[in-house]
Every structure is written in C-alpha cells, then in structure tokens.
C-alpha cells in the first residue's frame with residue numbers, strides 16, 4: 001500500500017473573467033483541480049485556452065473572479081497582499097518562457113536571489129545545494145557570467161536552478177522550453193524530470209510540445225477555460241492525437 005498523496009495546490013471552482021460588457025472574456029471557467037506533491041503535471045491546450053491564467057492564479061500572482069486557490073494548505077483568499085507575497089516567495093518557484101533573469105547579476109547571484117528576497121539566511125546546506133544544482137545543470141564554468149554572456153539554453157538552466165534553489169512546494173513553469181532549440185529543450189526537460197524523480201519536487205508545466213509533456217506523470221488538457229481531459233503519463237504520439245482531437249472538437 002502506498003501512502004496517500006498530499007495535495008499541495010488546489011483550485012476550487014476558480015473562474016477568471018477579464019473586461020466588461022461585450023468585451024468580457026472568460027479566461028478560466030469554474031476549474032476544480034488538485035495537484036499532488038512530488039508529481040510532474042503538464043498543462044496543454046490551444047492558444048488562449050487559459051493555461052497562463054491558470055498558472056497565474058495557482059501562483060497567487062492574480063486573483064480569481066470567483067472560487068478559491070489553496071497553496072501549501074493556505075487559502076490565498078484569506079491572506080492580505082503582504083502575506084501572499086511571503087507565501088509565494090516561500091512556496092513557489094517560477095520558470096517563464098522569457099527567462100526573466102536580472103541582467104546585472106551573475107548566474108550564481110540570480111539563483112540566490114529568491115532566497116535573499118525570502119529573507120532566508122543562507123545555510124551551508126543552501127550553499128551546497130546551489131553548488132550541486134549549478135553543477136548538475138552544466139553551469140559550473142558559467143556561475144560568474146551575466147545573462148547577456150550566456151546562451152538561451154544556459155539562461156533557462158539558470159532560471160530553473162533559481163526556481164529549484166529554495167526547495168519550493170511547487171514549481172510553476174509556463175512554456176519553459178518555448179524559446180529553446182530542440183537540444184536545449186531536451187536538457188531543460190531532463191532537469192525538470194530529474195528534480196521530480198530525485199528530489200520529489202512538484203512541478204506544473206505548460207507546454208505545447210508533446211515530447212515535453214510526455215515527461216509528465218499527468219497531463220491536463222484545457223480548452224475555453226475548462227479542463228477537458230486528465231490523463232496519466234502518455235507517449236508523445238498519444239499526446240499528439242489528444243491535441244488533434246481537441247482541435248477537431250473545437251473546430
């Protein structure tokens with residue numbers, strides 16, 4: 001018998017609308033989903049289907065119009081802005097499509113930044129972990145380089161090290177391989193996959209790439225702001241057919 005999984009992220013009837021009157025858009029419509037600890041979840045769906053909206057709500061970067069978001073046992077609606085910022089800094093690691101590194105800081109300084117922002121005093125374990133991360137990411141020789149001196153793939157690896165450095169409850173990755181060539185994408189996915197397998201990291205990743213999503217334990221399909229599919233691990237071919245079905249269904 002396996003131990004029951006712990007839910008680290010939960011959306012309860014989350015709806016997000018933008019605009020008013022005829023310009024009103026429902027980006028997310030009554031979404032209820034639980035994300036369990038130590039799992040790698042991929043979110044897929046057409047452009048404009050609400051994937052980034054879902055990620056922004058999950059990370060507490062934006063509020064639902066109605067419904068609730070629970071992160072690491074805390075209801076975000078119950079917290080003020082300051083408490084939410086603290087919660088986000090402690091519990092969420094971010095990786096975006098545009099690497100979002102601070103251009104004036106070195107790779108190492110960028111990786112340590114979230115820990116500094118969270119007001120964490122760096123322990124010997126933190127140092128060792130960050131060292132090991134940079135080594136695993138093949139950035140040993142690059143730790144004192146600034147983002148402008150790194151390739152796209154290297155910058156994204158720094159962004160992943162930064163997201164993992166604080167051992168957050170959940171890493172939210174919105175198209176982390178969107179800007180990378182095939183080889184760099186595969187490297188970045190390998191890193192995300194091994195963070196889940198080796199360290200039990202929880203990752204939620206938006207991707208358009210069936211090969212990327214085939215690394216995930218679970219694949220959520222979203223269309224028009226609703227979750228329309230929830231699948232266990234699939235092959236890239238199976239995922240490609242699911243995407244085609246979605247598009248045919250939407251046409």
Ligand SMILES: Nc1ncnc2c1ncn2[C@@H]1O[C@H](COP(=O)(O)OP(=O)(O)OP(=O)(O)O)[C@@H](O)[C@H]1O
Pocket residue numbers: 018019025026027045046047048049050051052053054
């Ligand atoms: N700030 C905003 N103001 C108004 N409408 C918005 C805003 N952000 C998103 N939307 C709308 O909400 C819907 C969902 O957008 P979202 O960014 O979540 O899609 P997505 O699935 O991430 O798409 P993509 O794959 O292109 O990144 C879209 O129709 C979009 O135009």
Ligand SMILES: [Mg+2]
Pocket residue numbers: 051052053
């Ligand atoms: Mg998006």
